[in-house]
Amino acid sequence: xxxxxxxxxxxxxxxxxxxxxxxxxxYGNALRTxxxxxxxxARLLAGDPRLAGAVVLACHQLAPELALDLSAAxxxxxxxxxxxxxxxxxxxxxxxxxxxxxxxxxxDRSGAGSAGEGPGAxxxxxxxxLLLALARELYGAAPEAIEVSVGVADMGPGEALTPRVAAxxxxxxxxxxxxxxxxEERAAGEERxxx
Amino acid sequence: xxRTIVIDPVTRIEGHSKITIQLDETGEVTDAHFHVTxxxxxxxxxxxxxxxxxxxLMARICGICPVSHLVASxxxxxxxxxxxxxxxxxDLRRIINLGQIVQSNALSFFHLSSPDLLFGFDADPAxxxxxxxxxxxxxxxxDGIGLRKWGQQIIEWVAGxxxxxxxxxxxxxxxxxxxxxxxxxxxxxxxxxxxxERAIAWYKSDMMRWEEEAxxxxxxxxxxxxxxxxxxxxxxxxxxxxxxxxxxxxxxxxIDPKLFNDYIGEAVEPWSYLKSxxxxxxxxxxxxxxxxxxxxxxxxxxxxxxxxxxELEKFRWRVGRVAGSSFHYHYARLxxxxxxxxxxxxxxxxxxxxxxxxxSFAGINRNEGIGxxxxxxxxxxxxxxxxxxxxxxWVNLVIATGHNNMAMxxxxxxxxxxxxxxxxxxxxxxxxxxxxxxxxxxxxxxxxHALGQMALQIQLLAPDGTxxxxxxx
Numbered sequence: 001x002x003x004x005x006x007x008x009x010x011x012x013x014x015x016x017x018x019x020x021x022x023x024x025x026x027y028g029n030a031l032r033t034x035x036x037x038x039x040x041x042a043r044l045l046a047g048d049p050r051l052a053g054a055v056v057l058a059c060h061q062l063a064p065e066l067a068l069d070l071s072a073a074x075x076x077x078x079x080x081x082x083x084x085x086x087x088x089x090x091x092x093x094x095x096x097x098x099x100x101x102x103x104x105x106x107x108d109r110s111g112a113g114s115a116g117e118g119p120g121a122x123x124x125x126x127x128x129x130l131l132l133a134l135a136r137e138l139y140g141a142a143p144e145a146i147e148v149s150v151g152v153a154d155m156g157p158g159e160a161l162t163p164r165v166a167a168x169x170x171x172x173x174x175x176x177x178x179x180x181x182x183x184e185e186r187a188a189g190e191e192r193x194x195x
Numbered sequence: 196x197x198r199t200i201v202i203d204p205v206t207r208i209e210g211h212s213k214i215t216i217q218l219d220e221t222g223e224v225t226d227a228h229f230h231v232t233x234x235x236x237x238x239x240x241x242x243x244x245x246x247x248x249x250x251x252l253m254a255r256i257c258g259i260c261p262v263s264h265l266v267a268s269x270x271x272x273x274x275x276x277x278x279x280x281x282x283x284x285x286d287l288r289r290i291i292n293l294g295q296i297v298q299s300n301a302l303s304f305f306h307l308s309s310p311d312l313l314f315g316f317d318a319d320p321a322x323x324x325x326x327x328x329x330x331x332x333x334x335x336x337x338d339g340i341g342l343r344k345w346g347q348q349i350i351e352w353v354a355g356x357x358x359x360x361x362x363x364x365x366x367x368x369x370x371x372x373x374x375x376x377x378x379x380x381x382x383x384x385x386x387x388x389x390x391x392e393r394a395i396a397w398y399k400s401d402m403m404r405w406e407e408e409a410x411x412x413x414x415x416x417x418x419x420x421x422x423x424x425x426x427x428x429x430x431x432x433x434x435x436x437x438x439x440x441x442x443x444x445x446x447x448x449x450i451d452p453k454l455f456n457d458y459i460g461e462a463v464e465p466w467s468y469l470k471s472x473x474x475x476x477x478x479x480x481x482x483x484x485x486x487x488x489x490x491x492x493x494x495x496x497x498x499x500x501x502x503x504x505x506e507l508e509k510f511r512w513r514v515g516r517v518a519g520s521s522f523h524y525h526y527a528r529l530x531x532x533x534x535x536x537x538x539x540x541x542x543x544x545x546x547x548x549x550x551x552x553x554x555s556f557a558g559i560n561r562n563e564g565i566g567x568x569x570x571x572x573x574x575x576x577x578x579x580x581x582x583x584x585x586x587x588x589w590v591n592l593v594i595a596t597g598h599n600n601m602a603m604x605x606x607x608x609x610x611x612x613x614x615x616x617x618x619x620x621x622x623x624x625x626x627x628x629x630x631x632x633x634x635x636x637x638x639x640x641x642x643x644h645a646l647g648q649m650a651l652q653i654q655l656l657a658p659d660g661t662x663x664x665x666x667x668x
Contacts, residue, residue, distance in 0.1 A: 031255055063343070064306055064339070064343065065343045065344040065347065067340060068340055068341075130326070134326070134336070134340075137326060137329035137333065138333050138336055138340070
């Protein structure tokens with residue numbers, strides 16, 4: 001399932017099969033009010049019995065070494081703040097590494113992130129697409145990837161979430177748990193299929 | 196017609212900045228500046244807080260090198276408490292600090308600088324990035340990820356978590372080391388050494404092609420400063436300050452780091468939020484000096500660990516006893532990393548590393564404290580004043596990137612004069628100007644110790660400084 005070639009071309013990597021291995025990364029700055037919603041969500045999910053067996057990481061920011069963790073997963077869920085939606089709104093969308101097909105088989109329309117295209121992918125701005133691209137290029141891994149964005153109200157200095165965003169955390173957990181359950185069901189179904 | 200070229204933001208460094216390049220009517224570079232466009236304010240917002248909170252607060256300055264601030268801050272509070280950590284507590288702090296040195300240096304070399312070194316400054320930016328490295332030299336990219344992960348794991352396992360860990364406290368550390376964690380870290384040492392030695396071998400095999408570039412890449416005479424131990428070895432945690440000039444002559448040695456204010460001044464320029472430090476004996480702006488991996492190797496006799504010292508000997512054979520070109524920060528950073536890994540192993544194999552006594556306790560015994568250590572980017576100073584109840588009254592932070600501020604500006608001007616010419620501005624020219632900044636691996640989040648959103652501003656300046664046009668977001 002090697003993805004990288006020395007001529008810089010990329011071979012399409014089929015999605016992984018086998019038992020579900022789920023990675024949830026909630027990230028954000030917990031000292032900047034709602035920017036930390038992903039971090040808070042991860043802390044909540046770490047003790048959620050519906051995610052038993054999943055690896056849940058609460059991160060300040062995405063960093064290149066997370067590509068290693070991604071490469072071991074069949075499903076990656078990234079939880080982050082969004083300023084593009086009303087506070088407390090939850091948006092779920094699939095992600096694909098640039099150059100890959102989108103989950104519906106068409107061209108990648110995820111639209112976000114440069115994943116290294118253009119002048120310099122910065123460590124200070126590692127985005128999900130870059131991690132997916134690194135996981136593909138270096139480890140031949142192409143996990144299913146989903147972004148769960150939470151609309152935020154305030155990103156100023158502060159250690160607590162704003163009330164509406166805080167009240168929405170259980171719904172974020174429910175959304176993530178649902179995604180995990182669906183993935184595990186699909187993985188179990190694929191395992192039962194005859195070879 | 197004279198023009199000002201603006202590169203904003205500078206990519207692939209920590210934090211945000213702007214570079215302005217001033218051209219005259221003939222298209223020649225007359226001046227260039229590296230502007231730090233962030234304002235932060237930790238020195239102000241921590242006033243009024245109990246001093247025991249300072250390490251945890253100061254770690255929030257940065258998400259890339261929080262441990263550096265933890266160590267220097269804890270040492271400053273140790274000073275206020277008039278305590279010394281237990282030997283084991285100090286060694287555990289050293290291990291955590293070195294874990295950060297390894298991961299931060301790995302980030303700088305493998306992720307920020309290797310695209311330029313692998314593809315060249317003239318390469319298409321669509322290729323000259325970390326994904327390009329992953330495609331064309333996957334081992335190099337994997338080694339960077341592996342080193343960073345190992346360094347982060349050390350911080351997590353010994354200090355509690357990878358970013359903003361809470362395990363370093365006034366008086367020592369919170370938790371003794373277990374044999375299980377010690378052995379887990381030691382198990383990663385061989386691969387960590389192999390990874391950095393592969394990178395050194397790759398770098399050395401190719402470095403001759405950079406010889407001409409290095410000669411004008413921030414290559415100028417300056418002093419260098421770093422911490423050394425009593426044998427003159429590199430010391431990332433304690434020791435004395437040593438300063439040498441461009442020829443290796445000692446300007447100052449065996450300086451108690453707590454007396455740094457007697458030797459180092461700080462200047463403020465209107466075009467940057469980053470303060471410029473200078474060597475007082477030479478005045479401002481002549482008292483330019485550099486810190487960081489290159490400076491550490493220039494000031495020390497040896498690193499003190501065998502593999503790194505072997506590489507240091509080869510380094511000096513290739514670039515001289517005191518390397519002057521900023522380009523050699525890359526090579527020095529790799530040797531610094533190798534030394535860090537070896538030192539971690541040495542400390543973990545110490546007979547008392549599992550001792551349970553890891554923290555000293557005391558109250559407020561002085562109204563002023565200073566803590567100094569070597570961060571990945573260079574010497575870091577935290578200086579606090581407190582009242583008798585231990586409430587912070589005054590804070591001054593002298594950050595590694597601040598020590599290098601004048602040097603970075605000098606480097607930008609030199610590179611701009613060499614590569615920015617005429618009426619045609621090319622992306623490779625601009626990338627070289629950015630790349631010379633990356634040699635210093637500046638952390639602008641640290642150096643302006645800020646919090647909150649950072650505005651970016653682009654200004655087009657006439658030769659007389661009049662703002663012709665302005666854009667802000």
